[in-house]
Amino acid sequence: MAKKDIDWSNLGFGYVKTDKRFVANYKNGAWDNGVITDDDKVVISECAGVLQYSQSCFEGMKAYTTENGHTVIFRPDMNASRMADSCRRLEMPVFPEDKFVEAIAETVRANEDWVPPYGSGASLYIRPYMFGSNPVIGVKPADEYQFRVFTTPVGPYFKGGAKPLTIKVSDFDRAAPHGTGHIKAGLNYAMSLHAIVTAHAEGYAENMYLDPATRTKVEETGGANFLFVTKDGKVVTPKSDSILPSITRRSLVHVAKEYLGLEVEEREVLFDEVKDFAECGLCGTAAVISPVGKIVDHGKEICLPSGMDEMGPVTKKLYETLTGIQMGRIEAPKGWIYTVD
Numbered sequence: 001m002a003k004k005d006i007d008w009s010n011l012g013f014g015y016v017k018t019d020k021r022f023v024a025n026y027k028n029g030a031w032d033n034g035v036i037t038d039d040d041k042v043v044i045s046e047c048a049g050v051l052q053y054s055q056s057c058f059e060g061m062k063a064y065t066t067e068n069g070h071t072v073i074f075r076p077d078m079n080a081s082r083m084a085d086s087c088r089r090l091e092m093p094v095f096p097e098d099k100f101v102e103a104i105a106e107t108v109r110a111n112e113d114w115v116p117p118y119g120s121g122a123s124l125y126i127r128p129y130m131f132g133s134n135p136v137i138g139v140k141p142a143d144e145y146q147f148r149v150f151t152t153p154v155g156p157y158f159k160g161g162a163k164p165l166t167i168k169v170s171d172f173d174r175a176a177p178h179g180t181g182h183i184k185a186g187l188n189y190a191m192s193l194h195a196i197v198t199a200h201a202e203g204y205a206e207n208m209y210l211d212p213a214t215r216t217k218v219e220e221t222g223g224a225n226f227l228f229v230t231k232d233g234k235v236v237t238p239k240s241d242s243i244l245p246s247i248t249r250r251s252l253v254h255v256a257k258e259y260l261g262l263e264v265e266e267r268e269v270l271f272d273e274v275k276d277f278a279e280c281g282l283c284g285t286a287a288v289i290s291p292v293g294k295i296v297d298h299g300k301e302i303c304l305p306s307g308m309d310e311m312g313p314v315t316k317k318l319y320e321t322l323t324g325i326q327m328g329r330i331e332a333p334k335g336w337i338y339t340v341d
C-alpha cells in the first residue's frame, strides 16, 4: 500500500478520478453480483430512462482515516436505507441494503491509496448512485438499472477556519408538498440550479427555502438541513415531510441530547422565529456544520448574534463533538463507525 502523492490539505471539492469503482446491473427483475472495475465510462442507450425522464438517485458519504490509523466510513447503513427510500419513491429497484454497505466498503478498499491520512482534514468522498439504463420513450419506469459507486478525494471543507455564511430567503421553491423533497433524487438538484446560480450572482452563499404551501416555515437549503440554537441554549431543527433527512443533522441531534445534555426540539420552525435565534448552522456530510451569520429576506437583514467571525459556541461544541466521534477521538455510539480495513 502506498498513499497517492497528493497535497491533501489543499485539495478542493472536485472530481478526481480514482482507480476503481463498483458497478452492478439490474435486468430481468434481478441485480447481478456487481464487480469492481477500472472502467470509469458509462455506455447506455441514447434513449435511456435517466436521459429522458431523469430517473436517478444518489447518496453521499465519506471515508477517512481515524486517529489510530483505521479506514472508516460514517454510518453507511443510514445511506443504504435512505437510498432504498429514494428508489421506492422513484419506482426503481432497491439495491439490497446489506449489499449496498458491502459495495461501499469494497470500493473504498479498492481505493485505499486514495484515503487521505489522519490530520489532513481531507477525506474520500463516496458517491453511490443509480439510474434507469434501458430505452424508455413512453413515460414509465425503466426495466433495467445500473448501480455504481465511485470515490473521489476531497479537501478540508473549511480552510483557515469556518467563516459564517450569508444566505438569502429564496423566491424559488425546492420541494413541493407531497413531492420528492424527502429523497435524494437528482431531479431535486436540477431544478435548484437556477436558484443557486441566481443567489451566487447576488453574492449569497446559499438559499433558505421556505415551505411552498404557506411560505411561512423554514425548510432547508439546496443541500443541507438547518439547525438553530435559541438564546437559552436549546437546539431547534425544522421538521417537515419535504426536507431531506440529513444523516449529519440526525447525528447532531443525538450528540446534542446524549453527549452535550442539550434540549432539542424537532418541530415546525416559523420564519418569523428566526430573528430570535442565537445561532444558525447548515448540516450535511460535506462540512458537518457550516455556520450562518446573516440571513437576508428581501433586503431585510437578520444578523445572528454569533456574528460573522466564527461559529457560535453551541454550534462549535456540536461540530467538535461530532467530528471527534468521526475521527475516533471521542467514543462513538454503537454502530456509527464502520471499519473498512
Ligand SMILES: *Cc1c(COP(=O)(O)O)cnc(C)c1O
Pocket (backbone or CB within 6 Å): 060, 184, 220, 221, 222, 223, 224, 225, 244, 245, 246, 247, 248, 249, 283, 284, 285, 286
Ligand atoms: C444530502 C442532502 C443533505 C445532507 O444530508 P447528509 O446525509 O447529512 O449528507 C441535506 N439536504 C439535501 C437536500 C441533501 O440532498
